[in-house]
Amino acid sequence: MKICKDCFFDEELRSEINANAVIDDICDVCGKQSKVMDFSEFYGFFTTLLELYSPTVNSSKTIVDIIQDEWHFFKDKDVAMVLLADVIQANNLGYSIADFVDYTDDICIRVAVWDRLKTSVKEKSRFFTNMDEFAQYNYLTAGKSLHVGQKLYRSRITPVGQKKIKCDKMGCPPKELATAGRANPIGIPYLYLSDSAKTTYFEVRAVYLDKLSVGTFRIERELELVDFIYDVNLFLAYNDDTTSLKEIVIKKKIIDAISEDLSKPLRRYDSELEYVPTQLICEYCKRIVGADGISFESSLHKGGRNYVLFDDSSAKCIRVDSHEITKIDIDKK
Numbered sequence: 001m002k003i004c005k006d007c008f009f010d011e012e013l014r015s016e017i018n019a020n021a022v023i024d025d026i027c028d029v030c031g032k033q034s035k036v037m038d039f040s041e042f043y044g045f046f047t048t049l050l051e052l053y054s055p056t057v058n059s060s061k062t063i064v065d066i067i068q069d070e071w072h073f074f075k076d077k078d079v080a081m082v083l084l085a086d087v088i089q090a091n092n093l094g095y096s097i098a099d100f101v102d103y104t105d106d107i108c109i110r111v112a113v114w115d116r117l118k119t120s121v122k123e124k125s126r127f128f129t130n131m132d133e134f135a136q137y138n139y140l141t142a143g144k145s146l147h148v149g150q151k152l153y154r155s156r157i158t159p160v161g162q163k164k165i166k167c168d169k170m171g172c173p174p175k176e177l178a179t180a181g182r183a184n185p186i187g188i189p190y191l192y193l194s195d196s197a198k199t200t201y202f203e204v205r206a207v208y209l210d211k212l213s214v215g216t217f218r219i220e221r222e223l224e225l226v227d228f229i230y231d232v233n234l235f236l237a238y239n240d241d242t243t244s245l246k247e248i249v250i251k252k253k254i255i256d257a258i259s260e261d262l263s264k265p266l267r268r269y270d271s272e273l274e275y276v277p278t279q280l281i282c283e284y285c286k287r288i289v290g291a292d293g294i295s296f297e298s299s300l301h302k303g304g305r306n307y308v309l310f311d312d313s314s315a316k317c318i319r320v321d322s323h324e325i326t327k328i329d330i331d332k333k
């Protein structure tokens with residue numbers, strides 16, 4: 001089957017086809033005249049990937065749904081259907097394009113380590129929870145760096161009657177006032193910062209006409225962080241060949257699950273027990289991984305990134321600006 005690069009969404013697959021398609025012909029999938037190559041060149045990758053799934057009654061998704069929803073390789077589900085059916089037909093995979101599938105049992109069990117850890121620290125042992133099963137795979141490593149001089153932001157709602165909050169009051173609250181957060185336990189303050197002033201407007205849940213004090217923080221030393229935004233390209237990883245596709249998929253799903261819990265907004269009626277698992281993970285990053293902090297996606301401002309620094313002296317507030325929330329701030333997320 002001859003395919004063109006426009007049948008794919010994934011940048012790496014597109015550039016692979018761009019580099020290797022030399023024949024000018026009709027694409028068998030979309031029917032366009034284009035540079036095409038034989039899809040069987042990709043069987044190795046897609047077979048290895050499709051082998052990570054098996055049919056199950058506990059799923060309501062087909063292979064097309066999972067592959068396209070989670071990994072976005074193809075232009076759309078129609079293209080995914082044609083090409084994945086071709087892979088399945090050419091390689092005996094034990095399920096059909098119409099079957100409901102999920103990751104194989106051993107992958108699901110490995111990924112559920114986060115659920116097991118959550119139950120363990122919430123319901124069994126708080127301070128001596130056994131993390132051996134989680135720790136043995138080194139899912140979390142300190143990599144992403146913040147450099148001296150880099151700027152991050154933090155906002156607080158300006159109390160009525162004040163012009164703006166002073167620099168020395170923009171950092172962490174004092175220990176005795178530090179309430180529990182997704183990252184920090186009660187009494188142990190961490191410094192929560194964001195990549196842009198705009199992200200902070202959403203993080204403090206400012207509403208129309210709120211007056212904010214927006215602090216600009218300067219990073220004071222080189223910092224290594226555990227990044228909970230694990231952007232991995234499976235096609236590149238497959239060709240790189242250092243780690244199996246299966247291990248990469250497991251790592252991605254575990255980091256995504258933790259990340260989702262980290263970015264869940266705090267709600268007034270939350271039980272503090274809900275924060276304990278992510279607090280455990282942060283302490284693990286600090287004590288075991290040796291990281292200076294973590295970063296994760298903002299769930300309140302799309303594309304925004306949040307940072308938690310374990311030591312508040314790693315960043316210094318260098319200026320505070322006053323900002324009144326306008327419609328524009330809150331309408332354009």
Ligand SMILES: [Zn+2]
Pocket residue numbers: 003004005006007027028029030031032
């Ligand atoms: Zn095409």
